[in-house]
Amino acid sequence: MDREAALQLVKKQLTDHRYQHTIGVAETAVKLANNYGANEKKAELAAIFHDYAKFRPKSEMKEIIISQHLPKNLLHFHSELWHAPVGAYLVEKEAGITDEEVLDAIRYHTSGRPKMSLLEKIIFLADYIEPGRQFPGVDEVREIAKVDLNEALIVSIRNTITFLLKKKQAIYPETFHTYNDLVMNKED
Ligand code: DGI
Ligand code: FE
Ligand code: FE
Numbered sequence: 642m643d644r645e646a647a648l649q650l651v652k653k654q655l656t657d658h659r660y661q662h663t664i665g666v667a668e669t670a671v672k673l674a675n676n677y678g679a680n681e682k683k684a685e686l687a688a689i690f691h692d693y694a695k696f697r698p699k700s701e702m703k704e705i706i707i708s709q710h711l712p713k714n715l716l717h718f719h720s721e722l723w724h725a726p727v728g729a730y731l732v733e734k735e736a737g738i739t740d741e742e743v744l745d746a747i748r749y750h751t752s753g754r755p756k757m758s759l760l761e762k763i764i765f766l767a768d769y770i771e772p773g774r775q776f777p778g779v780d781e782v783r784e785i786a787k788v789d790l791n792e793a794l795i796v797s798i799r800n801t802i803t804f805l806l807k808k809k810q811a812i813y814p815e816t817f818h819t820y821n822d823l824v825m826n827k828e829d
Contacts, residue, residue: 642738647689650736654693663692665771666764673763677790680742680760687746687764690738694728702727718813725751753798753819762790769797776800795823 644667652660667688674684694702702723706715711726729748732738746764749757753765770783770793778800786793798820805812 642686642736644685644689647686647736651689651693654696656696659692659695662771662773663689665773666691666767669771670763670767673767673786673790674760676787677759677763679763683740683743683746683760684763684767686738686740687743687750687760688767690728690732690736690743691747691750691764691768692724692728693732693736693747694724697724697727697731699723705730714814718811722751722813725749752813752815753794754815755818755822757794757819757822759790762794766790766793766797769801776804791823791827795820795827798823 648664651663655663667685670684670688671681673679674681699720702720703716705711705727706713706723709730711730715722715726726748729744732747733744738744742758742760745758746760749761750764750768753761757765766782766786770779770786778796782793782797782800785796798816802812802816802820
C-alpha cells in the first residue's frame with residue numbers, strides 16, 4: 642500500500658491532533674530507518690498505522706483481546722496499552738496489511754518486548770520523539786537517538802516507567818521485560 646492510500650485510511654480513524662502525531666511519527670521513523678539501515682517503506686507504513694485503533698471503544702478492544710486470544714493480562718492493566726495489539730489485528734483485518742514485520746512493529750509499539758527487531762525499535766522510538774512530543778526529557782532522547790538507538794530506547798522507557806510510578810499507575814510487565822532486555826544486553 643502506498644503512503645497516500647495508507648494516510649487516507651488512517652485519517653478516518655483519528656482526531657486531527659492524533660493524525661498530526663502520526664505524520665510526525667512517520668517522518669521520524671523514515672529518518673531513523675535511514676540512519677540505522679532499516680527498510681524505509683516498512684518503517685513509514687508501520688508508523689502511519691501505529692495508532693490506528695487508538696479511538697476504538699474500550700468495549701470493542703476488550704472483545705478483540707478475548708476473541709483473538711491476545712494476551713489476557715492486558716485486561717488487568719491500563720486500557721492505553723490495548724490499542725497496540727488490537728491495532729495490529731485491525732490493520733490486518735481492515736486495511737489488509739499482511740507484512741508480519743510491520744504488524745509486529747504496530748503490536749509492540751507501546752510496551753515493547755524483549756528482542757525487538759530493528760523496525761520495532763524504530764517505531765517505538767519514533768512514537769516517543771516525533772516533533773510534536775513535548776514531555777520532560779524528550780530532547781535528551783532526541784539527541785541520543787542520533788547516535789545510539791538502544792540507549793535512546795533505554796532512556797525513553799526509563800522516563801515512561803518513572804512517569805507511571807509518579808502517577809501511581811501499575812506498570813505492565815512487558816515494559817519491564819523490554820527495559821531489562823535492553824539494559825542487560827548492552828555491549829559495554
Ligand atoms: O499512543 P501514543 O500516545 O502515541 O503512545 P503509546 O502507544 O506509547 O501510549 C502511551 C500511553 O501508554 C501513556 O499514557 C502511558 C501508557 N503506557 C505505556 N506503557 C505502559 C503504560 N501504561 C501502563 N499502565 N503500563 C505500562 O507499562
Ligand atoms: Fe500508541
Ligand atoms: Fe503514537
